[in-house]
Amino acid sequence: MIRVLVVDDEPVTADAHAAYVARIDGFELAGIAHTGSDALRHITDSVRPGGTPITLVLLDMHLPDRNGLDVCRSIRAARLPIDVIAITAERDLPLVREALSVGVVQYLIKPFGFPAFAEKLASFAAYHARLASQGPPTTQAEVDSALSALRRSGSTPLPKGLAPDTLAAITARLSLEPRAFSATELSEQNGLSRVTARRYLEHLADIGQVQRSSRHGGAGRPEIEYRWIR
Template sequence: MIEVMIVEDDPMVRDINSKFLERIDGFKLCAAVASLDNARKYITIKKPDLILLDVYLPNENGIDFLKWIREKNIDVDIILITADKSIDRIQEAFRYGAVDYLIKPFNFERFKEALLQFKSRHEQFKKNQEIEQPDLDRLISNPGAIPQSDDFAKGFNKYTYQSIWNEIEAHHVGDFTADVLAEKLGIARVTVRRYLEHMEKEKKIKKQVEYGKVGRPQFRYHKL
């Protein structure tokens, strides 16, 4: 279970982000605090794996907290969640090791994408002592995970695509069905099937037809 601390002074936003987190398997909220003083205290007690960090806090700046974490050599990853859209701030965040940057307001799909991307890297790094370049490239940039064709742009949402693909990569070594993915991700079954058909055309997955004694045939998929 990945332990997460939320640092956000707005109680409504803090509550929304906490509820978003509850909807994603594999994550547990260990603390939700409104100030950097409390964040510094809890980070030594709770030792979270990930911090969802706001930039604008009363008389404080989340980037200063990020710098303090790096100065203290604390092993924790940071996702910035903020209304700050300035390029200078974004560059500064990444220079000090932020793994993602969400600009408010954002939807659940984008939040989920950030968490699942982190989870994929976290699990890979935790179970492997070494990694080959192609696997590292995929974890860093996830090349090819989101197609850029015109057909994709016209008919699909890249964050929904990414959520489905992340779930397939993380949890489905053998066969799986659209129904299983739909239930796991909270996405309509008809939507999941449409994305799976698209992935099959990209030759990322293969579909098999399973005929039962009664009812319609069931489609099963596996990753190539």
């Protein structure tokens, strides 16, 4: 599971983002913090013996006690393997550049709805899965593949009838499972019709996220299965 710390000084906003996290398969809420100091306390506790590490921080840039960039710098100074997605209303280009320079992997501008949020987390899940499955990338192709998973979000419109939140859930499930799925198996696990599940799988195959292959061994025609490309 990708464990997420939500950091926002507005309690209503923080709770909304936490609820969004809970709606996406493969992600779980690690906690909510309303200040930079509280965020760093959560992070410090998570890396102590017996703690459960945090994978991702959804970080507001304007906090009451310190700037979000300072929180990110503290994470980087401690050399912790924690990724950060900036979630902020700040649109100033110099801030965006500075956020990227201190290791923010994605930047989501408020206000936004669940589809935009789910799309960002889906692309992060793909990025995380590729790096986790490979260990440190050793070739240019591996590096490009991991980074392209982050940059693909929002680059092309979804085919008509496909929903970003459903795509995010399917992407998270496939990227976290080592095995291949058929459309039938995915439909049963995600509460979709087989035809709908196959449409999402074919879309992921078309954009290079999953690989199609034939599954033999059963009666009747071979079934198509889809495996996440790692």
